[in-house]
Amino acid sequence: MAGNKTKHPKEHLELALFRVGDLLCGIDITCVREIIKKFEITTVYDAPKEVRGVLNLRGQIVTILDLRKKIGFDPSKVIDENMRIIVVRLENEDVGLLVDNMADIVFAEIKDMEPPPSNIEGITGIYFSNILKMKDDLVCILNLVEILKNEVTNTKL
C-alpha cells in the first residue's frame, strides 16, 4: 500500500476486499487511511445501533461502525482475531469500519463493473455503488458516502 495510485483512473481501480457476513465487499483503496489489526473498542451506550463504539487512534477518538449491522446482517459478531477496522475519512473526520476479515487487494477493470442488480434483498442495497465481476466471485463495492451518512438522528433528548 505504498500509495501507488492507478495510472489510468478511468480504466483501473485498486480495491481493498474484505468480508462482511458472507458478502465479499470492496472499497477504493485510495479511500482507506489505514487498517487496524489489534484494537480495543469502548462501547458507547445509548448510541445509534450501527455504532459499535469508539477507539483511540493515536490520541484521536474514532467512531467505529459495525458494517454487519449497517448493511443489515444480524447479529453483530463478538470481536475475534480476524476482524479488522478499516479507517476511512469523510470530510474532516476519520471513521472506522468494523469488518469480519480482510480478503485481498485487487486491480479491477472498470469494464467489469456493473450497477447493482435491482433484486438485492435482505440487505440494504443503497450501500453499494457497483458490483464487480471477478472470476469466481462477485464483489460489492461500497458507496462510502451512503455508509457514512448518519441516518439515525437520535430522537432522544
Add this chain to the structure above:
Amino acid sequence: MSIIEDNDILKGFINESKELLDGIENDLLVIEDQGEHAENEVVNKIFRAIHTIKGGAGFVGLETIKELAHETENILNLIRNKSLTPNHEIINILLKAIDVIKGMINNHESSNTVDISEELVLLKGAASCSVSDKSDKQSKTITSKIKKGAKNKIREVIPLQSISPEKTVPLMAQEVISNSLSVTKKDNEPRSQEPVASPQEMKEKFESNLRVNVTILDKLMNLAGELVLTRNQLVQTVASKNIKSIETATQRVDLITSEMQEAVMATRMQPIKTVFNKFKRIVRDLTRELGKEVDLIIEGEEVNLDKTIIEALADPLTHLVRNALDHGIESPEMRKKSGKKPKGILFLKAFHEAGQVIIEIKDDGKGIDHTAIKNKALSLGSFNKAQLDNMTRKDLINLIFLPGFSLAERVTEFSGRGVGMDVVYNNLTKLGGIIDINTNVGEGTTLRIKLPLTLAIIPSLLISVQNERFAIPQVNLVELVRVPASQVKKKISKIGSSLVMRLREDILPLIQLSEVIGISSDTFIDPQTDTVFINKREDIIDRRGGFIKEGLSADESNRGNLEDNNNLKDRRSGKDRRYHAQSSLNIAVVTAGDFNYGIVLDALLDSEEIVVKPLGYHLKGCKAYAGATILGDGRVALILDVVNICKMKKLLEVKEIAQGKVAQKEIEKHQDAQSLLIVENGPGERFAVPLGLVSRIERIHKSSIQIMGGRRAIKYRGVSLPLFSIEEVAKVTPHQETKELYVIVFSIAGREVGILVSQIIDIIDVAVSIDDITHRQPGIIGSAIILDEITLLIDLFGIISAVMPEWLIKQEPKGTRSKEKVTILVIDDSAFFRNQIKGFVEEIGYNVIIAEDGLQAIQELNKHEREIDLIMTDIEMPNLNGLEFSKKVRGDSRFDKVPIIAITSVAGESAEQRGLEAGINEYLVKLDREKIQEKIQHYLDSAKK
C-alpha cells in the same frame, strides 16, 4: 484605487487595526473623564493609533477607512493642540467614527462601498467649530456650533457623496445633518442599538489570531527539542532492552510532557481584561441612554483564562451587564427615594478559587423580586400554584433561566433585547460553567459564574459502572457518599418509580446509569468470591439473597416490615448478605447548575486530569456524553454530561415530589434538630460535634503526625495543621493508639485546627435535649443521649482556649464606649443553648436579656423598647417561632431597624431563605462563637452608621 493584491499584508493590517481600535476605545473614555485636562500622552497614543490605521488603510486600498480615519485624526489633532475640549459630545462623535471604522475593518471587502457621509459631517462639524471658537468650552455651545459648522461644510461633503451616487445629494446631506445632530443632542433610540451589535463584533474580533509571548514560544521550542532527544534515547534503550535506562528515559518523557502541557496551556491563556474592557464602553453608553448613573468597578483584570472560554464569555457577560444596568440599578431619583446614593455601583470581579475562575457581577440595584417571578410563572402557565409554592426562593429566582421566561416579559418595562437568560445559562453550561444568583430585594443582585480554567484539560473523577469506565468532571461533583450496606434500606427509598436518597435534611434524586444509557445492570460481583452473578433484584433497595424467587416474593409481601431484621433472618437460611463492606453503595452527588442529584456507581477509580476529545458525528445524538478521553491504558472512557443526564431523566419532577415531602416533614417537626457528628475517642466513649462547625474530616496515618515544639501537627496542603486531642483538656480516656486516626478540622481565630479522634461513627440529625450539668467540664459543654449512648458534646472553642489561650485574644469591640449600652436579646427555648449563648455573649462584654420564646421576646422588647440593639433568636420555638417573631419585629416601626441574627442548629438553604424573607439578617450556627461574635460586632457597627 489600488487593488489589494497581497493577502498577507491585508491580514496584517486588519489584525493590527483591530488591536489598535480596542485600545483607542478605552483611551477615549479616559480622556473624556479628564476633560480639558486630557493628558497629552493619552491623546498622542490615540492619535498615533489612528494615524497608523489611516496609513495602512491607504496602503491596502481601503479608501473609505482612510477617509474616515483622516477626519478622526483631525479632531484628535485639535484636542492635542488644546483647541478642542474632549467633552461628551466630541467623544461620542469620535466613538461613533471608531465604531464605523471597526465595522468596516471587519467587513473590509465591502468597506469601500460604506456610506460614511454622516460621520464625516459630524467630524468636520466638530473640527470647524473648535477652530472658530477656542475659548468656548461649554458643551451646549459646542453642539450648536457643530450644527453651524456642519451646515457650513455641506459643500465639502457633497463631492464625497459620489460614493453613493444613487441618492440626490443636497437633500440627503441635509437630512443627514439633522439626523445626526439630533443624535448628539438628545438621548434617543437609534443609538440604543449599538451595544446590541457590539457583542457580535466582539466575537469576530477574537477570531483566529493570538499573540503569544516569545519566551513561551522559546520554551516550547526547547521542550520540543528535549522531547525529540528523549524519544531517541527511548528508542535506543528499548532496542538494547536496558530496563534501567528505559526507566530514566520514561521519567524524562513524563517530565517534559507535563512541562510542555503547561507551556502549551500558557499560550492559550489570556487575561480576562480583553472582555472586561469592553464593558467600560457598554456601561458608558447604556447609562446615558437609560438616564442612570453608574460607577463601573473592575477587579481582577489580570486573571487568565483559556482563549476559547474568553471568547465564549463575551456574549453572556455582556447580557448580564446589560441586565444589571437595565433592570438592576434604578434611576437616580428612585435611588434617592430608597435612601441610596444616586450613583449606582456595578462591580465586575474575577478571581481564582479552588482551581476555578469565579466571575462576579454585582450591582447595588433593586434586586429581583421572587414574588413577581412567581406571578409571572403562574401567568405563563408553565407551573401550577402548588409547584410554585413548594419552590424555595432560590428556585423561583432560577426560573429566569428557563427558556421563554425572558427578561423582556419580566417585571420591568424596559424590554430586553437580544439573548435571554436561558441562552446565557446554556452558553455558560456549555463552557462547563455554573451560574448562581444571589439577590436581595432593595439591596442588589450578585451573579456568580464559576468557570473552569480551561476546556481542554479538566480534572475529573473516574468511576465505573458495570465494568465500564466513565469520567465525571470535577466541576460537577459536589460530594461522594458511601451508604453502608446496613443503611441502604434506611437511606434509599422509592417515590413513585424514582429512587431517592436521604442526604442530611434533603431528599436527593438518584439515577442509575443503566436507566439513562442502557447499560445492563443485570450482574453484580459477589463480595466474597469476586465472581459475577446475575442480579435478580428489581431495585437496588431490594435484598440480595440465595433463594431469589422465593426471597423476592417474601420481600414483596413483607415490605412493610422490611426493617425487622430478625423476622427476615428467620425466613432465610442465611443472613442478609449486605453486611459486607463491598455491598455498600457509592453515590456521586453531582450538580447540574443549581440542582443536585446522585449517580449510583459501582466503584470509584481515580481522580485524574483528563484531556477532552470530541466525539464523532455519529454520536452527536448521544446527549449523555460531553466527550471522551483516553486513559492511561490507551482505552477510551466517555465523559458524562451531568447537565444533560439530568434533563434526559427530567429530574426536576422528582425533585418536586421530594420537596413536597420535605416540606411536610418540616411542618411536623417542631423540635430543634441538631446535625451532629458523632465520633469516638477513647474506647466506648462517644462525643458529638455540631456539624456546622466542622470544615472537614481527614483520615490520617499515625506516622504522618509530627511533633514540633511539644505540639502535634501534620502537614496538609503545604501548611501545618496543629492537632489537639480532647484528653488534653477534658478528663476523658485518651484516644486509641490506632494506625489510622481521624482529624476533625475546623477553623478558629482565622486558622485551621484539627482535633484528633479515633473513630467516626456517624452524622445524624437528632432532636436532643442537652444536659449541661452532669458531665460539664472544660472542653465539654454537656451531654445527651444519642443513639442510645451517653454522648459528650465537645466544646471546640473551649478546648482551643484552654490549650492555646493566646490565639483567642479577644478582639475588643471597636468603640468600647458603647459597650455598656449594648444590649442583646437572646431567645431560645432550650435552656442549655440559652445559657451557653448568654454566657459567652456576656463574656464578650454585652448585656444580655433572655427570653424563652417569641411571645416572651415581644414582651421583653416592649419593656426595653429603647435598649435593645440586637436580637439573636432561635428558629424552632413553641408559641411563637423565630420566623413569625422576626416578621412581627419587622412589622413594628420601633424595631424594624434592629438587626436580627438567627442562631440555629440545622443550617439549610431553604430555611435560610425563609428566614431572610422574614427579615432575619443573618443565619449562624449555634455554638459557633467566633462567627457569632464577629457578626454581632458587624451589625452593631453598621447599625451605628
